[in-house]
Amino acid sequence: MTATADPATRRTRRDAVPSPAPVRAGRSWGGDAAGAAALGSLVVVTALWLHDGGLQQLLATGSYGTADSLTSAGRLLGLLASDLLLLQCLLLARIPWVERTWGQDRLVRWHRWTGFTSFWGMVAHIGVITLGYSWAGDAGAGARLRALAAEGWDLLVSYPGMLLAAAGTACLVMVVVTSVRAARRRLRYESWHLLHLYAYLGVALALPHQLWTGSDFVGNPVATAYWWALWAAAATALLVFRLGVPAWHTWHRRLRVAGVVQEAPGVVSVAVRGHRLDRLGWQAGQFAVLRFRDGPGWTRGNPYSLSAAPHPEWMRVTVRDAGDGSARAAHLRPGTRVLLEGPFGRLTLQAREDPTRPVLLVGAGVGTAPLRALFEAVPPAVPALLVQRASREADVLHGQELHEIAAASGGSKRAAALVGPRAAGSWLPQEWAHLDDAGALLHLAPWVAGADVYVCGPGPWAQAVERAARRAGVPRSRVHVEGFAW
DSSP states (O other): OOOEEOTTTOOEESSSSOOOOOOOOSOOHHHHHHHHHHHHHHHHHHHHHHHTTHHHHHTOOSTTHHHHHHHHHHHHHHHHHHHHHHHHHHHTSOOHHHHHHHOHHHHHHHHHHHHHHHHHHHHHHHHHHHHHHHOOTTOOHHHHHHHHHHHHHHHHHHSTTHHHHHHHHHHHHHHHHHHSHHHHTTSOHHHHHHHHTHHHHHHHHHHHHHHHHOTTTTTOHHHHHHHHHHHHHHHHHIIIIIIIHHHHHHHHHTOEEEEEEEEETTEEEEEEEOSOGGGGTOOTTOEEEEEEOSSTTTTSOEEEEBOSOOOSSEEEEEEEOOSHHHHGGGGOOTTOBEEEEEEEOSOSGGGOSOTTSOEEEEEEGGGHHHHHHHHHHSOTTSOEEEEEEESSGGGOOSHHHHHHHHHHTTTSEEEEEEESOBOTTSSSBGGGTTSOHHHHHHHHOTTGGGSEEEEEEEHHHHHHHHHHHHHTTOOGGGEEEEEEOO
8 A cells, every 4th residue: 555644643654545446537428418408508598589589570670670679689698698697507516427527627617708608698688678678760869868768767667577687687797896807816715705606696586587577488388497497407406516415425424623734834734534535436636615613704615625645534635825714724623523515626537548657747836735645546556756846945745745655656656846936937946947848847757748747736837837748748638737716
């Protein structure tokens, strides 16, 4: 067995980690089916619009042709925006087979762009359909503006569900504004996450308007049944996978803090003990959202990566002080209860198509934590190199443990630390600036073109390593990246 350190006591144990499970390559059919269903839902929505005469109205001519065209376009925009709004929620509903197929980093990107597209589609729906209802072809510009304002007010106060929809729109506006990168940089993660939850309220408040006043629902039982089924599926997925499954695991696994160890300035490792944690299906390289019941603010969860290979009775995460929640980790007391949501992530050995290929792991800062777990889980017969970037010697993480793992491998595993200020525009320290980014990878691992490369660290830095690996001859399918961003 691979030598590893008990996370609570730092004693070396040779029975701590079970043998790595066989690696299963490829994507699951469930995630592909979910992707096809998501695209199919947009087709169904468009087909329902066509069935209700949407195209004929869009192409209408005559005295009311422009009004009819605007109204029809507004209906289609609203339908597509509503569908995308539900898909946005489902993307981060923590559906296991979807997570395993696509990985949360990719789902987060899709969630972000689907959300922005849905929001602007909704804004366009409101503007275009109001303009269509108020359209008067022979009126002047001033009269049209007055008619537009009057129609907007009438829609808001007279149509069933519109006040609720307006409140929901306000929630979504707040979520979108705080999701812009410039705004996120000024917010703590905990504050941003709390505000982001109002998206669910915004979605819920939009439902009555859609079902009570939408011409594509009233009098059309097929459309009504479809949309109710879609809303029910989204609500069920959120309740089951975001609330039910984490609550069950938290209660059944009886998770409690076992110990806290300082790794570097501002970085600690937290050991958590529990019952039959192997049944969670953990894999090295994954992360979880943890909530520590240590006082006010415990409800705000934070994502933390495993920094040791999975064990049936304990798990360990390494935490950098990056906000209120993570700063409290250094002061956790043994016995503190832990709420668990996870595991998540595809930065695992299952991402490899050929389990015999060498493995290169490149991490920076606390991004080394999941790579340390992967380094431990790589079978001894497979060559592996872990390269860690740090600004100072004091910031090197898990150095002793990495050397112990390498020593126990019989020479198949090596660990190296590149220390020093980062060179401009490079992933390397300044003293390596005489080599280009790809050349440095080839110097460290001459076999890199035939390896699987795992990268974890801050977003721009991780992208620089990914570009270097591609230039060194590694195919895109064999570069596995997880950047730290929210």
